Amino acid sequence: MGRWEADAQGRLRQAALELFTQRGFEQTTVADIAERAGVTERTFFRYFADKREVLFDGSSALQKAVVEAIAASGTSRPPLATVVAAVASASPIFEERREFSRLRAAAIAADTSLMERELLKLATLATAAAEALRATGVPEPAASLAAQSGITVFRVGFERWIADDSGGSLAQHLHDALAELKALS
Amino acid sequence: MGRWEADAQGRLRQAALELFTQRGFEQTTVADIAERAGVTERTFFRYFADKREVLFDGSSALQKAVVEAIAASGTSRPPLATVVAAVASASPIFEERREFSRLRAAAIAADTSLMERELLKLATLATAAAEALRATGVPEPAASLAAQSGITVFRVGFERWIADDSGGSLAQHLHDALAELKALS
Numbered sequence: 001m002g003r004w005e006a007d008a009q010g011r012l013r014q015a016a017l018e019l020f021t022q023r024g025f026e027q028t029t030v031a032d033i034a035e036r037a038g039v040t041e042r043t044f045f046r047y048f049a050d051k052r053e054v055l056f057d058g059s060s061a062l063q064k065a066v067v068e069a070i071a072a073s074g075t076s077r078p079p080l081a082t083v084v085a086a087v088a089s090a091s092p093i094f095e096e097r098r099e100f101s102r103l104r105a106a107a108i109a110a111d112t113s114l115m116e117r118e119l120l121k122l123a124t125l126a127t128a129a130a131e132a133l134r135a136t137g138v139p140e141p142a143a144s145l146a147a148q149s150g151i152t153v154f155r156v157g158f159e160r161w162i163a164d165d166s167g168g169s170l171a172q173h174l175h176d177a178l179a180e181l182k183a184l185s
Numbered sequence: 186m187g188r189w190e191a192d193a194q195g196r197l198r199q200a201a202l203e204l205f206t207q208r209g210f211e212q213t214t215v216a217d218i219a220e221r222a223g224v225t226e227r228t229f230f231r232y233f234a235d236k237r238e239v240l241f242d243g244s245s246a247l248q249k250a251v252v253e254a255i256a257a258s259g260t261s262r263p264p265l266a267t268v269v270a271a272v273a274s275a276s277p278i279f280e281e282r283r284e285f286s287r288l289r290a291a292a293i294a295a296d297t298s299l300m301e302r303e304l305l306k307l308a309t310l311a312t313a314a315a316e317a318l319r320a321t322g323v324p325e326p327a328a329s330l331a332a333q334s335g336i337t338v339f340r341v342g343f344e345r346w347i348a349d350d351s352g353g354s355l356a357q358h359l360h361d362a363l364a365e366l367k368a369l370s
Contacts, residue, residue, distance in 0.1 A: 078369060078370075079369055080369045080370060112305070115305060115308075116301035116302065116304065116305050117301065119301065119304035119305060119308055120297070120300060120301050120304060123300075123304055141341050141345060141362060141365055142365055142368075142369060144341050144344075145337060145338070145341050145362065145365055145366045145369060146369050148337040148340065148341070149334055149337055149366060149369070149370075152330060152333040152334055152337060153330070155333065156326050156329050156330050156333070159329075160326060177326060177330065180326055180327055180330055181330045181334060181370060182370040183327075184263060184264055184265045184327060184330060184331050184334070184370075185263075185265060185334075185366060185367040185369075185370035
């Protein structure tokens with residue numbers, strides 16, 4: 001398998017995002033995406049269940065990384081800091097493709113159905129993080145509060161990171177957002 | 186207008202929730218709901234845009250109450266406490282119909298599209314609360330962090346309130362969840 005073929009998934013992702021940005025999500029078809037990526041529709045469906053999933057295929061990897069980091073963290077840190085550290089440990093996934101993250105966020109903000117899906121994925125991530133915390137012995141409601149607040153820190157830190165053109169890292173923005181949240185409480 | 190007719194909206198809401206609980210949301214039609222409430226479909230559409238909205242028609246009143254309470258609060262309290270106090274000030278809306286709230290939560294948990302809508306409404310509420318905080322002089326990212334964390338306290342406190350058969354009030358559960366979150370930070 002040549003390199004061109006091997007990276008069909010990456011090209012499909014890029015093509016989809018360009019089209020969503022230019023035409024809007026509703027106005028873009030799977031056929032349009034496949035054509036721009038130079039592959040067939042059949043190839044598209046080998047990688048993605050539907051056009052919405054192009055923007056969300058990283059979420060299970062993120063969830064796995066966060067859950068594993070919480071499980072590995074033991075009980076050395078307070079639960080909220082544990083969740084934020086777990087998300088920060090996954091930040092290289094995003095750092096590698098900041099421009100993609102930026103365009104993706106803009107596409108999601110422009111379409112209600114994408115926003116609903118994004119919120120559901122984040123809520124699912126919070127539920128999984130709460131379960132991982134409970135498995136380390138954190139009781140309820142502390143586990144749910146820490147998990148959901150950790151995802152809030154992720155959302156706010158992420159938003160500031162993609163808006164920051166001075167080169168600040170995602171990990172630093174997460175750290176700052178956590179410090180701000182602590183100062184509020 | 187007789188009392189029966191005047192309360193068509195309440196009967197439609199009740200009928201919808203019973204049917205969603207018994208048959209599931211997907212399997213229930215507007216015609217089923219109207220029939221059980223003893224009104225025509227046309228009457229249904231006088232009150233609700235679609236069957237999903239039956240469960241969400243209170244959200245704009247909640248948002249209005251929360252935004253007004255934040256605006257009226259001035260800057261006497263820290264922003265997170267301001268948001269939770271604003272939500273608590275709206276708690277009589279829910280206290281009056283705890284059984285409805287309980288069944289509504291179960292129906293939402295059982296259907297992904299309802300869950301997505303619920304999360305979108307809560308995110309919209311958080312965005313409105315953040316804007317109200319900024320109007321009182323709270324800067325970013327504190328405003329967004331306080332608003333989203335306040336909604337987290339609402340979600341966790343609400344869940345515990347509907348699971349609590351010992352008669353604890355929603356306001357008390359919100360207070361407890363806020364105290365727990367502060368202890369985590």
